[in-house]
Amino acid sequence: MTSKTILSTVLALGLAGSALADGHEPVKVGFVYVGPIGDGGWTYQHDQGRLAVEEEFGDAVETVYQELVPEGADAERVITQMALQGADLIFTTSFGYGPATNAVAARFPDVKFEHATGFMREHPNVSTYDARFYEGRAVTGHIAGNLTETNKIGYIASFPIPEVIQGINSSFLHAQKVNPDVEMVVTWVYTWFDPSKEADAARAMIDQGVDVILQHTDSTAPQSAAEEANANGGRVFTFGQASDMAEFKPTPRVASIIDEWSPYYIERVQAVIDGTWEQTAHWGGMPEGEVVIGEITDAVPAEVKAEAEDMVARITEGEYHPFTGPINRQDGTPWLAEGEVADDATLATMDFYVEGVTGQIPN
Amino acid sequence: MIVLERRPAPSTAWQGLSPVLAVALTLVAGGLMFAALGNDPFAALRAIFWDPLFGEFAFFFRGQLLIKAAPLILIAVGLALGFRAGVWNIGAEGQYIVGALAGAAAGLAFYPADSRLILPMMIAAGAAGGIAWAMIPALLRVRFGTNEILVSLMLVYVAENLLASAAVGWLRNPDAVGFPGSRDLSRWGSSANPELIAGTGAHWGVAAALFAVVAAHVLLTRHITGFHIRLTGAAPRAAAFAGVNGGRLIVFCFAVSGGLAGMAGLFEVTGPAGQISIDFASGYGFTAIIVAFLGRLHPIGILLAGLLMALTYVGGDNAATSLGLPVAAISAFQGMLLFFLLAVDVLTHFRLRWRPRGVAA
Amino acid sequence: MNGIDPALLIAALMVASTPILLAALGEMVVERAGVLNLGVEGMMIVGAVSGFIAAYGAGNAWAGFGAAILAGAALALIFGVLTQGLVSNQVATGLALTLFGLGLASLLGQGWVGLKGPGLGRMDLGPLADLPFLGRAVFRHDLVVYLSLGLVIVxxxxxxxxxxxxxxxxxxxNAASAHALGYPVRAIRLAAIGFGGACAGLGGAYLSIVRVPQWSDGMTAGAGWIALAIVVFGAWRPGRVLVGAYLFGGISVLQLNLQAAGAELPIxxxxxxxxxxxxxxxxxxSRRRHRGGEAPADLGRPFHASA
Structure with missing residues (x-):
């Protein structure tokens, strides 16, 4: 390990010499994607962020990217390759790139790294960033609770990690607020992007009487499944995830949670250009413009739409936090007292359901 | 018309020449494919085959070649023994996963002990895990005659689910605040499988792969079991008459290939991959099948084929970032390579003869 | 745990099973001709991607099915030429076909991920669709489901x-005696291989055009291998292949419904x-088969008519 580090430092000094040193070359920004850009969801939005960076800085930056990079050993190679080829700032846009990002960062102290949705910052040149998706979930949960007639809403969940559990809890709490009888059906698909599995899960939910589907996976397949059910006399609603999924408007998609990475990407690239980049653990949400609710269609009753928009406004203004007590844990023990607001540390490591959610988190 | 005439004995010249011809044909066809995709074929081939070996960053890529080639070679050597005997283990991917899981679990049971014995113990557990997973299709085949191709393959999907449950559940790092994935084995001194010589990429798995190549070669050329394997593949009936115990041979081939695949998984999880994560499975078990055939099911050939295949991966990634070549083009390229190899293989066993029409066939 | 509606379950399993059933029927014919083509997965995925692209381009699902049939057959013929013309090892060539097919499909599918295809409406079976239970379970499907059942009979x-x-x-x-009787063994086998590829391609296209319905990488997710298992399960008989395909589809659908219904079983x-x-x-x-052979006797054996 030590010898590896020494060697790498030599490499880094010799080859990864920053473009900034001479001030002539454009700043090179690398992006490592876990899915295909065409996924219409997660990776697509990150790539929109990359394009926004190009748009903003023009010739002052050069971006490179690689899609479909498996997490693990291959990621480390791809990130190293970008660093070797002179990238000054590298965004690694999936949770599973954490160890690889930190390992490469150790070897290239002059290159800045930004790791999405992770928690590992072992070197001063590694930052992490994430978005408060649970703020959006509160809004979609509110709409879902109002729209359901069967009182069953479904949640297609990817992996049992804090971000997903926050989403389940947030949407359930806000659905329950407007509809005390609501029940949440959670299906774990163990994938971020697999249209076949997502469609199957959506169909099974619909067969079980679910009439509003929230998804925490990135493909539009659940939207297609709902559309098909509606074409055959069903009444199923969905929400766009990660990107707007506008082609399924006005139904089944009645609103969406959009991940808007552009503001953060532009800010961080600017910091590198200015030489003011510093390690952070960024967690932005609606106030920063990173979590955006897409158009709420007319399939949603006007007063519900108005309430939802009001909630967006209050969250954006910092007047309302989706996890405000009283909230009990699933087993009935108190979590937040009346008026108490969840702290970020608990949220960032959330591994429990709130009261009323049935089933267990897989472990 | 051109007809095929069976050679009395396979041509040794063509046995060696045909892979070279296949590689040459693939380069041509692959170049055409890259051109069709709108890339400069020469730039693409250069980025894939030349830059990793002799380019500006070759010092980094060469090590990566070994990291990528080691598991392929280790698994392919084992598979080739079986393929030679007509025993089709195509579920090495599952054995690779289960080996990694078994080894990681065995090691983590002693966390955070500091002992030099832990890594060797984990390697043994990894091999045992791979063997155990391989024994399912082997014993079902021997006992009930169940098709081992299908069973070993179905078990890959089962192993993937086992991996998911380990990553989110029973092997989850208790310190990782609710995130999936095991502890980082490459950072725990007792379990780490580091580079043996800095900058070379060579970890214990590379050493094991080289050892496996030599051992398999000795087994095939000097040992009675190797003779039985070759005999069974060439003439199953004759082998049975010669007293070869078919069942025992199946179990042996599965045990060797499963054990090597399990060890490959363990070396990977303690080294380059570092931890059990949901995405730990990376397709080495399937690619190793290509490597085995590309290497003519011969240990030395597999060594070369594994390095070549690693080159297409490492070079392919290089071409992807530097030229924007789609990663998928590389897998199509690998598939082509195998096709051409199988196609030119005909020259080993047959002679092409021109025969005027009209003569009775 | 809430109840699972059996009519909906049957309806879902018929749709879920159709791709596997089509591919398995094709492979059954191939194996009946004495050829083992392990490339079903590769042919299915190429069918899935080419079918989706054609259906999207033409705005019509049937254009997609046509393209998928051609693409599957074309890919199968590579296998046919190698194994029948150049006498290559069938197992190795089949595996190569799968690996090549997965790569090719992913390459062709670049830029087609996440798009919305034209879809395929359900057949209007009039009063049949209104029958209690049966109407909801079996009479509200698209034409391909019924075609696959027709193919079983044919x-x-x-x-x-x-x-x-x-x-x-x-x-x-017994290829040697068929040859001695004057039958063109190679031509018959090539035709069977082509048919198998066409069926696999159609099955793949059903996934990308109807079942999901979109294109994504690796979307067949082992369906081709399941089809191979079902041929063995079905003892090379169309009726039993149907049973096998529906059984597998049924379990796949049931486990999802169990999860959605809140069963406390590990996912x-x-x-x-x-x-x-x-x-x-x-x-x-296989235990049963130990007592009497059902597989075609020359399955997987290369045939080369020596002059």
């Missing part, structure tokens, strides 16, 4: 009631269950 008649079927089977049982076990059950069934079948 293949049954072809294999066991027609002269051509008899010839095909004799080629699979990993549920999602591995279709594969575990397939293994179990293969074992049971």
């Amino acid at each position: 293949l049954n008649l072809f294999l066991f009631r027609s002269r051509a079927g008899l010839v095909l089977r004799s080629v699979g049982e 990993e076990l549920l999602s591995a269950s279709p594969y575990l059950v397939t293994i179990l069934v293969l074992v049971l079948i």
Whole structure:
């Protein structure tokens, strides 16, 4: 390990010499994607962020990217390759790139790294960033609770990690607020992007009487499944995830949670250009413009739409936090007292359901 | 018309020449494919085959070649023994996963002990895990005659689910605040499988792969079991008459290939991959099948084929970032390579003869 | 746990099983001719991607199915030329076909991920669709579901009631004697291989055009291998292949419904269950087969007519 580090430092000094040193070359920004850009969801939005960076800085930056990079050993190679080829700032846009990002960062102290949705910052040149998706979930949960007639809403969940559990809890709490009888059906698909599995899960939910589907996976397949059910006399609603999924408007998609990475990407690239980049653990949400609710269609009753928009406004203004007590844990023990607001540390490591959610988190 | 005439004995010249011809044909066809995709074929081939070996960053890529080639070679050597005997283990991917899981679990049971014995113990557990997973299709085949191709393959999907449950559940790092994935084995001194010589990429798995190549070669050329394997593949009936115990041979081939695949998984999880994560499975078990055939099911050939295949991966990634070549083009390229190899293989066993029409066939 | 509606379950399993059923029927014919093509997965995925692209381009699902049939058959013919013309090892060539097919499909599918295809409406079966239970379970499907069932009957008649079927089977049982009797063994096998590819391609396209319905990488997710297992399960008979395909589809659908209905079973076990059950069934079948052979006798053996 030590010898590896020494060697790498030599490499880094010799080859990864920053473009900034001479001030002539454009700043090179690398992006490592876990899915295909065409996924219409997660990776697509990150790539929109990359394009926004190009748009903003023009010739002052050069971006490179690689899609479909498996997490693990291959990621480390791809990130190293970008660093070797002179990238000054590298965004690694999936949770599973954490160890690889930190390992490469150790070897290239002059290159800045930004790791999405992770928690590992072992070197001063590694930052992490994430978005408060649970703020959006509160809004979609509110709409879902109002729209359901069967009182069953479904949640297609990817992996049992804090971000997903926050989403389940947030949407359930806000659905329950407007509809005390609501029940949440959670299906774990163990994938971020697999249209076949997502469609199957959506169909099974619909067969079980679910009439509003929230998804925490990135493909539009659940939207297609709902559309098909509606074409055959069903009444199923969905929400766009990660990107707007506008082609399924006005139904089944009645609103969406959009991940808007552009503001953060532009800010961080600017910091590198200015030489003011510093390690952070960024967690932005609606106030920063990173979590955006897409158009709420007319399939949603006007007063519900108005309430939802009001909630967006209050969250954006910092007047309302989706996890405000009283909230009990699933087993009935108190979590937040009346008026108490969840702290970020608990949220960032959330591994429990709130009261009323049935089933267990897989472990 | 051109007809095929069976050679009395396979041509040794063509046995060696045909892979070279296949590689040459693939380069041509692959170049055409890259051109069709709108890339400069020469730039693409250069980025894939030349830059990793002799380019500006070759010092980094060469090590990566070994990291990528080691598991392929280790698994392919084992598979080739079986393929030679007509025993089709195509579920090495599952054995690779289960080996990694078994080894990681065995090691983590002693966390955070500091002992030099832990890594060797984990390697043994990894091999045992791979063997155990391989024994399912082997014993079902021997006992009930169940098709081992299908069973070993179905078990890959089962192993993937086992991996998911380990990553989110029973092997989850208790310190990782609710995130999936095991502890980082490459950072725990007792379990780490580091580079043996800095900058070379060579970890214990590379050493094991080289050892496996030599051992398999000795087994095939000097040992009675190797003779039985070759005999069974060439003439199953004759082998049975010669007293070869078919069942025992199946179990042996599965045990060797499963054990090597399990060890490959363990070396990977303690080294380059570092931890059990949901995405730990990376397709080495399937690619190793290509490597085995590309290497003519011969240990030395597999060594070369594994390095070549690693080159297409490492070079392919290089071409992807530097030229924007789609990663998928590389897998199509690998598939082509195998096709051409199988196609030119005909020259080993047959002679092409021109025969005027009209003569009775 | 809430109840699962059996009519909806049957309806869902018929749709879920159709791709596997189509691919398995094709492979059954190939194996009846004495050829083992392990490339089903590769042909399915190429069918899925080319079918989706054609359907999207033409705005019509049937254009997609047509393209998928052609693409599957074309890919199968690579296998045919290699194994029949150049006498290559069938197992290795089949594996190569799968690996190549997965890569090719992913390459062709670049830029087609996440798009919305034209879809395929359900058949209007009039009063049948309004029957209690049966209407909801079996009479509200699209045409391809019924075509796949029709294919079961046609293949049954072809294999066991027609002269051509008899010839095909004799080629699979004993290629040397069929050759001696003057039948063109290689041509018959090539035709069977092409048919198998066409069926696999159609099955793949059903996934990308109807079942999901979109294109994504690796979307067949082992369906081709399941089809191969089902041929063995079905003892090379169309009716039993149908049973096998519906059984597998049924378990796949049931496990999802169980999850959605809140069954307290480990998810990993549920999602591995279709594969575990397939293994179990293969074992049971092979125990039975020990007493009498059902597989075509010349299955997987290369044939080269020596002059």
